[in-house]
Amino acid sequence: MIDALHRGLVTLRHNKAFEFFVIAVIIVSALEIGAKTYDLSPTSLLITTYLDVFITVFFLIEICIRFITEENKRRFFHSGWNIFDTLVVIISLIPVDDSEMALLARLIRIFRVLRMISIVPELRVLINSLFIALPRLGYVVLLMFIIFYIYAAVGSFLFSDINPVLWGNIAISMLTLFRVMTFEDWTDIQYETMDVYPMSWLFYMTFIFFTAFAFLNMVIGIVVGVMEEEHTREREEARKELEKDQPTLSDLQAQIASLSEQIKQLKN
Structure with missing residues (x-):
């Protein structure tokens, strides 16, 4: 029971x-x-x-x-x-x-x-892939922090007199740059500095290229690559489990030999 x-x-x-x-x-x-x-x-x-x-x-x-x-x-x-x-x-x-x-x-x-x-197995694979990708993403985040720090220092030196609320020190400048990276009214910040430094648009264009485009695509590429590796690993494990359950050629030959022996014994 x-x-x-x-x-x-x-x-x-x-x-x-x-x-x-x-x-x-x-x-x-x-x-x-x-x-x-x-x-x-x-x-x-x-x-x-x-x-x-x-x-x-x-x-x-x-x-x-x-x-x-x-x-x-x-x-x-x-x-x-x-x-x-x-x-x-x-x-x-x-x-x-x-x-x-x-x-x-x-x-x-x-x-x-x-x-x-x-x-849900698909969600589990996605979360596992994100955890596995974290060490690789760490280097990308570190490089992004270096870019943020450099641009924040430059922005603080150049634009602090224009708007100390946004560029007063390096910490505030990094928050401002995060706003620029997420495209939250970033053009207002750009036009404000362009009134004093007409070529300051190069500062924003290069920063957006490095962060919003280059680094974001790197992050997506790493995550997609790890997810593909996880899917491949799961398919390989499923294939091995399927092969484990299926009898091998030697097993079939042994079963045939055993059946043949039993048939001979029955005839006798």
Whole structure:
């Protein structure tokens, strides 16, 4: 009976309808959290309270099913996503009313939306790719900081008398340059300095070229490259798993030989 129950839970875990239902509950959880930011009527508050209890209990059951159906339970918590999901579920069990931990529990309930990442493989690959790309992106960020620092120093020396609010010191100049890089009314800043230095447009054009175009494309290229590597690795792992499940030629030959021997014994 226990084996039958275990097989049933394994089937349920890998059932597509169950996966879609889990995703639907996560979406409902996100909507429920958003609804609580509005002024609700007592009836609506009661509904959201019961809904929150249902979501918490469902997530607890779902994580238990995943743990029970795991073949190697010791390796269950080797996955960072399993640890994250378990912590979110456990902390969600903390009562949110009349408790010193109420604020923490409410904040953790917000992070239940991130469980979508552990459920949807495509999102998981995307996040893993971003984490793997961080070391490579670090050098790009460092180079971008150097460019920011140089241009901020130049801007502070040249334009501080024009507008000390924007160019008063190197820190404020870097904030101004970030505004320029994000194209937030950057032309107003440019025209203001061009009234004094007509050729100052070269300062802004070169800065935008280095940051908004060159470095941004470098970041995108690194992330896309890592994502392609992750997809290739997952396809290779899936291929190996498929080959592992399929019998080899030697296995087939051994089975044929065994069947032939059994047929000879039956004839005799």
